[in-house]
Amino acid sequence: MKSLINKLFSQSRLLKTIKCNNQLMILNYHRLHDTNKNIYFDDGVYGPDAKRFKLEMEWLKQETHIISEDELFDILYNNKKMNRACSMVTFDDGYVDNYNIAYPILKQLSIPAIYFIPTKHINERSLGWWDITAYLIKNTKLVKTHFRGKEIVFSDKKKIIADIIIELKKMEASRVEGYINELSTSLKVPIPSLELQGNELMTWDQIKEVSQNGITIGSHTHEHVILSRQTLRDLRFQIKKSKDILEEKIGQEIRSISYPVGGYDHFDLETKKVSESLGFKIGFSFLTGVNRFENIDPFDVKRGTSQPEWTNLDMALAFPDRVFQQERVTNAR
Numbered sequence: 368m369k370s371l372i373n374k375l376f377s378q379s380r381l382l383k384t385i386k387c388n389n390q391l392m393i394l395n396y397h398r399l400h401d402t403n404k405n406i407y408f409d410d411g412v413y414g415p416d417a418k419r420f421k422l423e424m425e426w427l428k429q430e431t432h433i434i435s436e437d438e439l440f441d442i443l444y445n446n447k448k449m450n451r452a453c454s455m456v457t458f459d460d461g462y463v464d465n466y467n468i469a470y471p472i473l474k475q476l477s478i479p480a481i482y483f484i485p486t487k488h489i490n491e492r493s494l495g496w497w498d499i500t501a502y503l504i505k506n507t508k509l510v511k512t513h514f515r516g517k518e519i520v521f522s523d524k525k526k527i528i529a530d531i532i533i534e535l536k537k538m539e540a541s542r543v544e545g546y547i548n549e550l551s552t553s554l555k556v557p558i559p560s561l562e563l564q565g566n567e568l569m570t571w572d573q574i575k576e577v578s579q580n581g582i583t584i585g586s587h588t589h590e591h592v593i594l595s596r597q598t599l600r601d602l603r604f605q606i607k608k609s610k611d612i613l614e615e616k617i618g619q620e621i622r623s624i625s626y627p628v629g630g631y632d633h634f635d636l637e638t639k640k641v642s643e644s645l646g647f648k649i650g651f652s653f654l655t656g657v658n659r660f661e662n663i664d665p666f667d668v669k670r671g672t673s674q675p676e677w678t679n680l681d682m683a684l685a686f687p688d689r690v691f692q693q694e695r696v697t698n699a700r
């Protein structure tokens with residue numbers, strides 16, 4: 368393993384020397400892949416397996432200063448200066464592998480991170496619509512079906528899942544549940560039990576434990592709704608409710624929020640204003656690029672995702688914009 372890391376690091380000295388020192392590159396993950404386990408739900412939320420994740424963390428640690436939420440707060444509000452490339456690690460959605468796989472590695476390497484939690488999912492042990500959609504399509508025995516005026520032929524299930532997820536991301540939140548129930552009937556697959564869904568998520572005890580051991584907890588709203596499409600009243604509810612629940616459950620002030628899905632279609636000026644007025648200090652977007660220290664907007668702190676084809680990891684630091692612009696919009700949740 369050591370020699371592989373050295374090989375990756377020494378591949379290009381040139382890349383290292385042109386590395387940008389005024390940048391903060393934030394890698395966001397959703398799930399890590401346990402290679403011994405079948406994936407019953409959405410494949411699109413999976414990042415690397417444990418071995419690759421550890422390699423990425425060792426690389427970040429060797430090449431950058433990995434900052435915590437506290438340090439980012441000091442950079443944004445207390446004029447703290449950084450004179451080297453910095454990075455940050457975050458996880459969205461509260462999946463159990465954040466605890467089982469990521470947490471032991473982060474702890475072993477003393478790497479701080481932020482876990483962003485959608486509070487209703489943890490409270491009710493229920494997964495998001497993207498996971499349920501994937502489950503229903505993966506489990507249908509039908510060869511084809513008629514659904515909402517269209518014929519769906521199940522020849523390429525991956526593509527069908529991706530297409531439906533794109534459609535659902537554009538849909539008004541109140542119509543999503545009806546759509547999923549209709550899909551379940553049409554595909555003749557029952558909605559998975561809450562037990563099966565809950566097995567994929569961290570428990571409050573696990574979230575509390577990580578919060579006491581180097582992981583900061585942040586809000587990912589209450590119901591993982593797309594914030595730019597909420598009425599002002601619903602927007603305030605989604606943000607405040609999640610903050611109140613998290614503060615009560617873990618006994619710490621919650622200062623950071625990551626906007627669900629996170630692109631510029633999914634949050635807006637009102638989202639930023641309401642987050643600030645409800646006591647948040649930092650808002651994170653997703654698939655939005657790399658931050659330059661001289662112009663970070665505290666309510667649009669940009670994040671990207673690591674890419675499986677980063678065989679030369681230095682590339683990411685030398686040409687961060689180019690790397691992060693390879694947006695995988697369909698994989699944002």
Ligand SMILES: [Zn+2]
Binds near residue numbers: 459460627
């Ligand atoms: Zn999310």
